Amino acid sequence: MEDLKLECKCGEVTGVVSNVKPGCGNRLVCYCEDCRNFAKHFNKADDILNEFGGTEIYQIDPSRMRIYHGIENISCLRFSDKGLYRWYASCCQTPIGNTVGLNLPFVGLIHSFVASDQCIDSKIGPVIGSVYTEHAIGTPSDELKAGKSKTRLLFTILRKLFIWKIFGKGSPNPFFHKDGKPIVEPSLVSRNKI
Template identity: 35%
Template sequence: MTENVTFSCDCGTLKGVVHDVTPAGACHLICYCKDCRAFARHMGQLAALEPGGGSPLVQVLPARVEISQGADQIACLRLSPKGLNRWYAACCNTPLANTVHSSKIPLAGMWRPNFDDTAAFGPVVTHGFTKHALPENGAPRKDKGLARMLGGLIKRSLAAYLAGTARQNPFFDKAGQPVVAPQVISLADREAAYKE
């Protein structure tokens, strides 16, 4: 059975829903890479991280993501010129999602703290890039579920292409261009974001 799971930014200006959620149709993960942690720091969201500085994310098909309110608040940054597109709500600097530069890869790593209820996504199945975890109590010692994450991404992507929905994405327009131009943060902001 599928569920629709709602989400919102911290101030409630931007709201949305992920449609037809099942554990098999998503990947519930914690990413410990320095880039995701730097993004959280830049957005003032360190308190939302898991022990060890892990970013709580849910990978879903972008076609299932609907922005129902506040789409004009969508903003995008990159931590470096070739970094991921990191989408956020400009009204309150709430992270929204991570995507690659192109809508050809149907992937959105949604920021889990925005969801009202995460039960429909199932338990966390992946801990990634744990070698970059901070030395804190509760931090994982090794990666878990990376093959499952990659396999799920491939399976979901193929299904989306077969269904003709792979290029449907609230963060890209019909021509495949970002709905807002990604801004690369300044060197000073980058240094501050990566300072542990």
């Protein structure tokens, strides 16, 4: 197994996802409006979104992830009181990832935070599918929608979440204290109409 290096665009926030291999997480593309709003909030649409408004995400258990440098530059926003925690590097506004909370062992790492000087496909495997394609801009090609069906993809995601929960893979968590509180208070941000 290998490590997946993490780095914001300016290099102030760095970290690692340890012991990765194809199949240990879920690499997918999300077309939901909130992921699109997250990229647009920082004027990063061209860096983050594909031509149909999708964001590539790598879902992993939090226990694999470490932030080695720049933790003081990590900030958070939410689009609603009960929405996902959306983490970013405040130094350069690089989106980092999404979490639900300490009780659900899940980090959706955004590809912009994965260091580009490594062979990502060989480390974590190909994209296995897409979610929320009904919210895509235009009509994604069959190639972009290729992969597991919605049902199979949902089963794969839920299966991994269940395993991560059973085996206590939610801790340590780089974004939450042991008491469940986020490491920084999230800002509540209005959704943009897209």
